Amino acid sequence: MYSGKYLRVLVICLLVWPLAAAEDEQDSATEIVRKADQLLRGITQVSTYTMQVIRPDWQRTMRFKFWSEGTEKAFILVLAPAKEKGVTFLKLKNEMWNYIPKINRTIKIPPSMMMQSWMGSDFTNDDLVKESNMVTDYTHTLLGREELLGFETYKIELRPKPEAAIVWDRIVEWIRVDDYVPLKAEYYNERGERIRTMLFGDIRQMGGRLIPTRFELIEEKKSGHKTVLILEDVVFDQPIPKQVFTKAFLRRAR
Numbered sequence: 001m002y003s004g005k006y007l008r009v010l011v012i013c014l015l016v017w018p019l020a021a022a023e024d025e026q027d028s029a030t031e032i033v034r035k036a037d038q039l040l041r042g043i044t045q046v047s048t049y050t051m052q053v054i055r056p057d058w059q060r061t062m063r064f065k066f067w068s069e070g071t072e073k074a075f076i077l078v079l080a081p082a083k084e085k086g087v088t089f090l091k092l093k094n095e096m097w098n099y100i101p102k103i104n105r106t107i108k109i110p111p112s113m114m115m116q117s118w119m120g121s122d123f124t125n126d127d128l129v130k131e132s133n134m135v136t137d138y139t140h141t142l143l144g145r146e147e148l149l150g151f152e153t154y155k156i157e158l159r160p161k162p163e164a165a166i167v168w169d170r171i172v173e174w175i176r177v178d179d180y181v182p183l184k185a186e187y188y189n190e191r192g193e194r195i196r197t198m199l200f201g202d203i204r205q206m207g208g209r210l211i212p213t214r215f216e217l218i219e220e221k222k223s224g225h226k227t228v229l230i231l232e233d234v235v236f237d238q239p240i241p242k243q244v245f246t247k248a249f250l251r252r253a254r
Contacts, residue, residue: 029140029156033173035180037134039211042236044069047207048079049229053121056224062119063232066128073245074129077253084119088250091129099250106250115167122196122217122227137164138171145177148184152177168195179210194220207234 044067051062063079078087086101089109096109114126138158146155153174160166169190174183185198196219200212211231219225243249 029142029154030135032142032154032175032180033138033140033156033158034135036173036175036182039180039209040182041068041071042207044238044240045234045236046238046240047234048232050232051119051121051123052228052230054224054226054228060120062121067240067244068129069240069245071133075244075249075253076128078119086254087119088253089125089129090245090247090250092245096125096129097247097250106247111165122219122225123229127217134158137161137166143172146174148174151183153183181210181212183212196220202230206231207236209236 047066049064049066051064053060053062060081062081062084065077065079067073067075072091072093074089074091076089078084088099090097090099094111096114097106098109099106109125115124117123118125118128138160141157141159143155143157146153153176156173156175158171158173160168160170167189168187169192170188171185172188173185175181176183181203182200184200186194187196187198189195196217199216199218200214201216202214203210203212206213211234213231215229215231217227217229244253
């Protein structure tokens with residue numbers, strides 16, 4: 001029979017073990033999201049994208065070049081179409097500016113507009129320059145494993161931290177177990193409605209790593225509305241000239 005001393009130790013172990021297990025699961029989910037985020041982001045990134053905005057009765061195509069350094073610096077230069085060529089965007093920490101050549105004016109984009117459409121697409125300003133951070137602005141819960149598109153995936157729920165200014169009530173993401181490649185993400189509002197779905201596809205070697213090169217963002221509440229982002233080329237983890245992430249470069253970028 002157990003003595004009183006050993007019974008106390010046993011009770012303490014039974015109480016503490018579930019808490020420790022929950023913490024380990026939380027750490028595991030966060031680490032999975034961190035690896036998936038780093039796979040797509042890199043320490044630095046210089047890339048070129050084609051964007052197709054698709055609507056029920058029309059389509060339009062754009063091209064742009066993108067620079068980023070960590071999570072706090074990003075720069076975008078629109079390459080086409082001709083009428084928007086030379087439009088630029090700069091993000092430094094929590095601030096963002098937009099230069100419009102036609103009116104020769106630089107405009108500061110307020111935080112309230114970070115969730116507004118970027119260049120008429122289904123992507124937001126926040127999506128493109130990643131003001132919100134999938135790793136630090138959310139708590140992560142591993143919901144389990146699921147098969148998706150023939151692959152075993154981690155199914156993870158992300159909920160914004162109270163201090164994070166994020167419009168989504170939660171995000172559910174599917175990440176491949178073998179290599180941390182994201183395959184799908186669903187975005188929900190506070191009423192539990194799925195507002196949009198992101199599909200990651202055309203996974204191939206590019207920039208020295210295996211990554212998705214096609215990103216399809218579907219608006220669930222707007223039939224026939226979606227935007228497809230195609231990664232043309234990318235270079236990761238190479239130094240970027242400091243001048244790129246300056247307001248002066250908004251007017252000089254070519």
